[in-house]
């Protein structure tokens with residue numbers, strides 16, 4: 001996540017971050033801030049007014065697979081602070097200048113797109129995005145999503161959900177796979193035939209099992225590690241195309 005307000009210029013932000021490095025209390029926070037200052041994706045996010053560097057993970061995947069299209073229905077799970085929803089909103093409402101942070105409501109009837117973003121944390125308003133605060137794994141929250149959908153089928157479910165890190169890799173991996181399963185369960189109910197599912201996971205013992213499950217449900221499943229993922233990170237993404245929805249006869 002980016003530190004500092006969106007309105008800071010890159011230079012001002014760098015200057016303030018250098019000061020933070022000087023005054024940071026612990027060595028690990030010094031290292032974190034120093035890494036942010038050097039990070040090309042942090043700089044790009046600031047200059048393009050994205051709320052987090054992770055925007056560039058979704059942009060890279062969309063450039064490769066071209067699945068963010070106007071007129072589609074999107075669910076963004078684990079959306080805070082909102083950079084993936086910003087990417088989707090800018091792509092599906094190209095008529096609007098969404099590079100400028102706006103708080104007033106935007107007429108989303110420009111086309112048939114629908115974007116629903118869910119997170120445990122609050123998300124500042126994003127033009128064209130319906131925000132739900134709550135636990136995505138809670139059926140009451142999933143019911144709220146269904147109410148917003150009004151029986152529309154979903155084209156794309158993306159999940160960038162990450163658990164609170166315990167620091168113990170195995171525990172974090174298991175929690176991450178639970179979030180993946182929850183988003184897949186929801187996707188199975190909501191996606192249309194041929195729909196797309198993208199989910200983040202932390203690599204570990206059971207990711208292959210999950211991948212095999214995905215392969216039974218989608219025509220194409222690819223393991224992706226976009227450039228904006230830190231090299232040493234165990235984070236990966238499953239990009240799943242062509243949902244094989246069972247159609248009732």
Ligand SMILES: C[S@@+](CC[C@H](N)C(=O)[O-])C[C@H]1O[C@@H](n2cnc3c(N)ncnc32)[C@H](O)[C@@H]1O
Pocket residue numbers: 051052054055077078079080081082083084085118119120121134135136137160161162163164179
């Ligand atoms: C890496 S951040 C997402 C960044 C986001 N894609 C963006 O580009 O701004 C992971 C998010 O997952 C959320 N999260 C984790 N567990 C969740 C849950 N059970 N329900 C909803 N959100 C959850 C966290 O609150 C956190 O904001």
